[in-house]
Amino acid sequence: MAGLYVHIPFCKKRCLYCDFYSTTLLERRAEYIEAVLREITERKSETDEPIRTIYLGGGTPSTLPANDIARILAAIGMQEAEEITMELNPGDATAGYLQDLKNAGINRLSIGIQSFQDHLLRTIGRRHNAQEAIEAVHMAQKAGFDNLSIDLIYALPGQTMRQWEEDIETALSLDIQHISCYGLIYEEGTALTHMMEKGEIESIDEDIENEMYDYLCNRLKKAGFEHYEVSNFALPGFESKHNSSYWDGTPYIGIGAGAHSYLPPVRSWNINDLNAYIHGIKRGTPERGQEVLTEIDLYNERVMLGLRTSKGCMLSPSVDRRLTVGNYSKTGLLREEKDGRVVATLKGIHVLNRIIEDLMI
Ligand code: SF4
Incomplete structure (x- = not known):
């Protein structure tokens, strides 16, 4: 089984914390879609395995009309796909659009809510408000989506523990199946980082950030969610199949500007630039880099990704278990x-990078 990812790099507005590759040049969407369709046709046979999961991510895939989403899915072919996810910005949700997405074949939505506090959404430059976020979930449910994920961010500037607890309660009241939560990272060069450097905003104390994370894990566990990856929680049976395949080494093809592919032992990546991507595909000489992973690279990757999950990982016999694991x-x-796997505990997740470094070879 394999996965297929399509990157849609368009955003109506740049969020202040974001360092992902995206562009606000929405007028380039039509030619980008043509390039994506061509790349899909040329590359989908790179794996003999059936495509079990499809993921449309970004950027903001919901900047595309539903008709373009349908064309992309038709080009991929959905016969064997069990999970077809699309990321949705709550500001783009309308009853008609969601119904069209459902009809096009999308069966899972990942909704970028981030916070249910309007003042925090403004601080980080999101273009939706809390009411729109809640309505987006309700509209999706009405359209028949029964596999919904939302994204939340904690440790936002000025966020209190109380506000974070309220966000989690609001999320739980929405009858959703999956929650992804990330601590805010001040990435170099982002507008939010400049604001922090200028003293316009203050980052949250690390102890409070850890407290927020522990509260999240305990509260969601109590609500019946499984903590199956450091940042991901799901009701039983609703783990993201697509993301799980990244963590367990399943092959995947990445389509679109900046998208990565993994067809063992080769990892490749498309150029992270809209123009260069479109022109490369048009010319028939796509700009793509690649590396061949060695056995050691593959082992280290298994440790790095496996330890982030509740399944953990098996260690190489060359790791001194007594010293490190002990x-x-x-x-x-x-x-x-009992079967030899090692799994990070909640306490361990707070120092996961150090543990991973020690267990790599
Ligand atoms: S919508 Fe997503 S990809 Fe676009 S700027 Fe905001 S965080 Fe980044």
């Missing part, structure tokens, strides 16, 4: 399973 188990940072 110490981490004693201090409650790692758990050793």
Whole structure:
């Protein structure tokens, strides 16, 4: 089984914290879609395995008309796809649009809500408000979507513990199946980072950020969600199949500007530039980089990704288990399973980078 990712790099407005590759040049959408359709046709046979998951991410895929989404899905072919996810900005949701997406074949939505507090949404430059976010979820449910995920961000500037608790309660009241939560990162060069450097906003204290994360994990567990990856929580049976395949080494093809592909042992990536991407595809000489992963690279990647999940990972015999794993188990940072897998505990997740570094070879 394999996955297929399509990157839609358009955003109506840039959020202040974002360092993803995206552009506000919406007038280039039509020629971009033509390039994407051509790349799909040329590349979908790169894997013999059936495409089990499709993910339209961005950027903001919901800047595209539903008709373009339908063309993309038709070009991929959905016969074997079990999960077809699209990211949706709450500001783009209308009853008609959501119904059209459902009719086009989308069966899972990932809604970029980020916060249910209007003042925090304004601080980070999102273009929707809390009411629109809640309405987007209700409209999606009415359109028949029964597999919904929302994204939330914590440790936002000025956010209190109380506000974070309220956000989680609001999320739980929406009858959704999946929640992805990320601590805000001040990426170099973003507008939000400049604001922090100029003293216009203050970052949240690290202890409070950790408290927010622990509260989240405990509260969602109590509500029946499984904490199946560091930032991801799902009701049983609703784990993201597409994202899980990234973490367990399933092959995937990435289509569009900046998209990455993994067809073991080769990883490749399309150029991160709208013009260069479109022209490369038109010329028939796509601008794509690649690297061949060695056995050691593949092992290190398994450790890095596996330890982020509740399944954990198997370790190479060359890792001194007694010294590394033994110490981490004693201090409650790692758990050793009977079959030899090691799994990071909640306490361990707070120092995961250090553990991963120690277990790599
Ligand atoms: S909508 Fe998403 S991709 Fe676009 S600027 Fe905001 S965070 Fe970045």
